[in-house]
Amino acid sequence: MDYSISLQKHMRMLCKTIGARPAGSAKNKAAVDYVAGVLRQCGLEVRLQEFDCMDWKNFGAVLRVDGCDVPVTASEYSLPCEIEAELCCVDSVEALQNAELTGKIAVMHGDLCKEPLMPKNFQFYNPGEHKQIIALLEEKNPAAIITAAPTKDHIIADGDFNIPCAIVSAEQLDVFKQSASRRAKLTINAERIPSKAHNVIAAYGKQSEKVCFSAHIDTKPTTPGALDNASGVSALLTFAESLSGKEFPFQIEIVLFNGEDYYSTPGEIAFMSSLSTEYRLAVNVDGIGLKNSATSVSFYSCAPEIENRIMKRVEQTTGIERIDPWPMGDHMLFASCGIPTVAITASDIFSLMGSVLHSPDDNMEKIDIDILSSTARFLESCADGWERDKDIFTKS
Incomplete structure (x- = not known):
């Protein structure tokens, strides 16, 4: 043979x-x-x-900050969205606890993006810190989330998590921090099909x-x-x-x-x-x-x-x-x-x-x-x- x-x-x-x-x-x-x-x-x-x-179908994503396009990708299993909202950057659990995120676009970076977060219903392994971050995000209820990680990892890839999520490179972080308007428009074209x-x-x-x-x-x-x-x-x-x-x-x-x-x-x-x-x-x-x-x-x-x-x-x-x-x-x-x-x-x-x-x-x-x-x-x-x-x- x-x-x-x-x-x-x-x-x-x-x-x-x-x-x-x-x-x-x-x-x-x-x-x-x-x-x-x-x-x-x-x-x-x-x-x-x-x-x-x-x-899960991904038809692309578009992100504009101060009138300029920023390279962006939909997180795996994300819900679709088309929103324009205020930006709020958070880099730690403490910052997340203290932030007012309702109706805003949360930009996660730093310690919050040091590793992919386990899906909320993953049965075999789910660290307490991951559960805490996911629970806080759901409690704070941002209109959407953008993760800025130093790797290609999808920090949030969870079909049971119902806040739209997108990914940018950590190199793009200054775009958000230095934004004059502190606002962004995010469109995610995606679909979850049973x-x-x-x-x-x-x-x-x-x-x-x-x-x-x-x-x-x-x-x-x-x-x-x-x-x-x-x-x-x-x-x-x-x-x-x-x-x-x-x-x-x-x-x-x-x-x-x-x-x-x-x-x-x-x-x-x-x-x-x-x-x-x-x-x-x-x-x-x-x-x-x-x-x-x-x-x-x-x-x-x-x-x-x-x-x-x-x-x-x-x-x-x-x-x-x-x-x-x-x-x-x-x-x-x-x-x-x-x-x-x-x-x-x-x-x-x-x-x-x-x-x-x-x-x-x-x-x-x-x-x-x-x-x-x-x-x-x-x-x-x-x-x-x-x-x-x-x-x-x-x-x-």
């Missing part, structure tokens, strides 16, 4: 033919249909797990005990998502193509989550609502194949015997190394339930957060097909030989 040809085919389909595929969109549905078709052709039994979400999306769950074998291989299929709205996460999906599709005729002591389950890059992770919540107690191991793949980077594995809730078994495969594979656990991503769904879990990613992926990932720059030029092929072969090697090692996965 030529891994490179298969991986290139899947990557081109997801990144170029389909492109950005946020949950709820028509392109997301096209991606789901494509991967489900590939898995069925591989002989796997496929089911689609449906959930509610929204298809929609549905699906997780793809595929099974190879009929055994009750399962080993799960997972990756997320969705992207942010403006990125082809090569690293995040067409690479992981393509690796699992290629892995599925290698299964035909093989026998395992466990059912091999391939789960393609939908919604990891959606503000409320609805696909993950839907999956968790029916999580099986029969998982013996979960392997999540996200952000692999990065040029000039090793591939990493990390372990969660794993017995030493499981770690040792997989580390033997690591030592036999060039370019794969072990790193410390990192508590972000779909692997934590399994780990938090005590299921032995392995996360596979590019070792250098973390340096791309806030720059390449979630942006148009996350394209196929960032992918090394040889590294991606090596990782796909590593997945296959991890699955081989389980009939000899079944005892180490047996729950006490």
Whole structure:
């Protein structure tokens, strides 16, 4: 089997033919249909797990201050607006507490924009400071919010937050502070459309005990998502193509989550609502194949015997190394339930957060097909030989 040809085919389909595929969109549905078709052709039994979400449409934004246009972008999932109002700059929780914002355009910067704020109904992680800021904004009730952050991050990206939000570069902050009129006109052309999306769950074998291989299929709205996460999906599709005729002591389950890059992770919540107690191991793949980077594995809730078994495969594979656990991503769904879990990613992926990932720059030029092929072969090697090692996965 030529891994490179298969991986290139899947990557081109997801990144170029389909492109950005946020949950709820028509392109997301096209991606789901494509991967489900590939898995069925591989002989796997496929089911689609449906959930509610929204298809957010962004038709652009316009901002004028003192008669001059200022570059602006709508925050993901923002409501539309067309308003002209007084500006009020706030840079800290204390300033926010003391500000009178009703009917004004609040310009957030400084400490209020040091990191993206967790969506108000995000179930898995939500710091108290984030909750405080969101609650204060809702209490103060500005007509709209503009965030001026030093990175490309959307500070507020929340479909449950009902104050229109836009983004400018921190370099534009003086435009607001030095404005003669202290007023601005903001137009956001956007729409929230109720929609549905699906997780793809595929099974190879009929055994009750399962080993799960997972990756997320969705992207942010403006990125082809090569690293995040067409690479992981393509690796699992290629892995599925290698299964035909093989026998395992466990059912091999391939789960393609939908919604990891959606503000409320609805696909993950839907999956968790029916999580099986029969998982013996979960392997999540996200952000692999990065040029000039090793591939990493990390372990969660794993017995030493499981770690040792997989580390033997690591030592036999060039370019794969072990790193410390990192508590972000779909692997934590399994780990938090005590299921032995392995996360596979590019070792250098973390340096791309806030720059390449979630942006148009996350394209196929960032992918090394040889590294991606090596990782796909590593997945296959991890699955081989389980009939000899079944005892180490047996729950006490």
